[in-house]
Amino acid sequence: MTDLTRTFGCPVELALEVLxxxxxxxxxxxxxxxxxxxxxxxxxxxxxxDKMLTQRLRELEAIGLVHRETVAGHERYALTARGESLRAVLQSLYDWGRAFAAEADVKLAP
Incomplete structure (x- = not known):
């Protein structure tokens, strides 16, 4: 579980601790x-x-990035407003990974 009670040296350190x-x-x-x-x-x-998926989803819920919702009797997971605030960061990581894969001749699954 993420320990957010300590003092972090910089915002990047905190971001990497959370993510x-x-x-x-x-x-x-x-x-x-x-x-x-x-x-x-x-x-x-x-x-x-299954064990790791459950654990990671619980961690993401605990820090307020993901929530469970029930729609038409089915439970599903969605980003919270805080999770949505990561949208641009996640897209940047995706774009960087794609470009790096092309440059380094690394295969990505379709």
Whole structure:
């Protein structure tokens, strides 16, 4: 779990503390596209175990980036207003990763 009670040396350190760790940013990037059910997230993020998905979603909920909502009897996850504030950052990371992959001849899944 993220410890936000300590003093951080700079805003980048804080951002990396909140967003760091495997899968958090990937989950946020998927949710940036719109609300998703748990099963959809599992399908869209291969290699992520049920235990880790549950843990990361709980962490993202605890820091106020994601919330659970029930629509037509189905539970799904969506970005909160705070999570939405990451939209430009997530898009920049996506764009950078895509450009880097092309330059470094790294394969990306379709």
């Amino acid at each position: 760091g760790g495997k899968w958090k940013t990937v989950l946020l990037a998927r949710l940036k596209q719109g609300p998703l059910r748990y099963g959809d997230l599992r399908r869209l993020v291969p290699g992520l175990s």
